[in-house]
Amino acid sequence: MPELPEVETIARGLAACLPGRRIVAARLGKTDFVDNPEELARALPGCIVRRVERYGKFLLLRLAAGNGAAGPTLLIHLGMTGQLIPQRADVPRAPHTHVVLSLDDGTEVRYTDLRRFGRMALVADGKLHSILGSLGPDPLQMAPGEFVQRLAARRAMVKALLLDQRTLRGLGNIYADESLWRARIHPARQAARLRRDQLLRLHRSVRAVLSAAIRLGGSSIANYRNAQGEPGLFQLNHRVYHREGRPCPRCRARIRRVIVAGRSSYFCPLCQRRPKGFKR
């Protein structure tokens, strides 16, 4: 499931091979996840990739028009199972390949997405703000005080806030659970009832978990692959995620799974004390 570390890994891989390349053809398969597919197929050929960036969980391919003038941005969200992998054109296409961008060096950037929960749109720079403007700060660039400020007055459950991209951008279920375990905070705690030192600890935990995950190329549970088609390694360092019934690495208590904020949430019942009134 691509969250911030996985998208960052993919963006770095693509940044090593895409900038300067001209798109010579765009072919679409199923397009129900593409915003205005006809326009996208018409406008992409001739564009040159200037830069590859990550914004939260979004990938941004910053394009230039053929004559070098500023162009639109290809905005890609990988959803749960989206993959964006450059390959030589003679390599057979994987199943569920729905977008193929042919480049001027004989390679193809291929978007495959088993579930098609991803999204793709070609957006003029002036309109980017309307899509990305509501997202919160990047956790890796966020000052501790700002993190505390965004959570301290909120009565929602802390995990719901970590997952809400308006609070901060880039966390998903894996890294929310891993961060809360590291900070010893139960996912169902009300953010407003956490002490300042707990919020500061959570901020440090989020940053430490994300940084370590980026260093290991992200987490591969089932489908995630980087831009070279390789899995990540951080799943080997998961402490609680997808580890129900296994011992907590700190205290050996059995990891439990409950539903919090509508999501499976893994936590240690001893290290992460449940709030009063939270059943199970």
Next chain:
DNA sequence: CTTACGGCCTGGGTGC
């Protein structure tokens, strides 16, 4: 405005 919750999208895996 804030929060909680249910439903929807899709298809692989699981269990009967």
Next chain:
DNA sequence: TGCACCCAGGCCGTAA
């Protein structure tokens, strides 16, 4: 062999 069901993440609508 077949098939119903669960689950995943993000988003949206609704209700309080």
